[in-house]
Amino acid sequence: MLKISNFSKRYKNGKKVVENLSLDVEKGDLYGFIGHNGAGKTTTIKAIVGILDFEEGEIRIDNHSIKNEPLICKKMLAYIPDNPDLYEHLSGIQYINFIGDIFGVSQSQRDRLIGKYANEFEIMDRLGDIISTYSHGMKQKLAIISALIHEPKLLILDEPFVGLDPKAAHTLKGIMKDFCKSGGSIFFSTHVLEVAEKLCNKIAILKEGKLLTSGEISKVKGSSSLEDVFLELVNHE
Numbered sequence: 001m002l003k004i005s006n007f008s009k010r011y012k013n014g015k016k017v018v019e020n021l022s023l024d025v026e027k028g029d030l031y032g033f034i035g036h037n038g039a040g041k042t043t044t045i046k047a048i049v050g051i052l053d054f055e056e057g058e059i060r061i062d063n064h065s066i067k068n069e070p071l072i073c074k075k076m077l078a079y080i081p082d083n084p085d086l087y088e089h090l091s092g093i094q095y096i097n098f099i100g101d102i103f104g105v106s107q108s109q110r111d112r113l114i115g116k117y118a119n120e121f122e123i124m125d126r127l128g129d130i131i132s133t134y135s136h137g138m139k140q141k142l143a144i145i146s147a148l149i150h151e152p153k154l155l156i157l158d159e160p161f162v163g164l165d166p167k168a169a170h171t172l173k174g175i176m177k178d179f180c181k182s183g184g185s186i187f188f189s190t191h192v193l194e195v196a197e198k199l200c201n202k203i204a205i206l207k208e209g210k211l212l213t214s215g216e217i218s219k220v221k222g223s224s225s226l227e228d229v230f231l232e233l234v235n236h237e
């Protein structure tokens with residue numbers, strides 16, 4: 001579903017911040033992307049979703065190149081950045097409808113999915129309010145609902161749990177599991193190792209732009225905790 005091959009990225013005049021990264025996210029995978037601050041996670045994520053240009057390597061979504069066929073790719077995916085930057089002057093429902101219009105989502109699908117997710121996140125009664133009056137967590141919930149409205153095949157999430165209260169975080173975990181159970185794929189970055197350990201079937205650990213390990217979580221961590229494996233790898237590799 002998502003294939004990253006030998007991806008490298010260098011910002012202007014700087015050194016490479018991601019180096020020769022290769023990863024495979026298959027149908028149904030719930031894939032965690034882990035690394036210290038500045039490891040290169042957001043850089044990789046922005047390249048995957050087509051908002052950051054890159055010169056080296058290839059990124060393919062369902063076998064289409066994000067570089068050469070960005071529209072086909074973007075129709076299949078949804079991206080939630082680490083800090084949802086929404087149109088503050090719109091109401092929540094206007095924003096969801098705006099995204100629904102871009103993706104050509106039918107009214108019945110909108111009604112069904114808004115009903116489902118806005119109720120799950122307990123935000124239904126605030127959808128008529130202007131986004132600038134939302135808290136950070138409410139904006140995050142709105143970004144998640146908008147991302148799911150066109151039923152993407154691939155969800156790319158950058159630190160999705162930041163700002164969510166425990167109940168909303170629990171709801172999101174359930175949504176993520178169901179999404180992958182029904183054949184979708186998720187690739188998400190997180191610093192919360194306990195969440196990655198419980199939620200993911202696969203993980204990748206990045207250090208200073210280089211992949212330290214990746215694959216089935218059971219193989220990566222063996223009988224140790226993910227935290228122990230992460231600290232061991234990051235401190236000693």
Ligand SMILES: Nc1ncnc2c1ncn2[C@@H]1O[C@H](COP(=O)(O)OP(=O)(O)OP(=O)(O)O)[C@@H](O)[C@H]1O
Nearest residue numbers: 011012014017035036037038039040041042043044
């Ligand atoms: N626009 C930019 N111009 C120059 N350097 C950048 C730019 N954006 C990121 N970097 C650098 O690239 C490196 C990787 O940053 P990135 O944001 O990808 O890391 P991250 O793993 O997402 O970190 P965090 O966990 O703190 O969000 C860092 O050294 C950062 O300073």
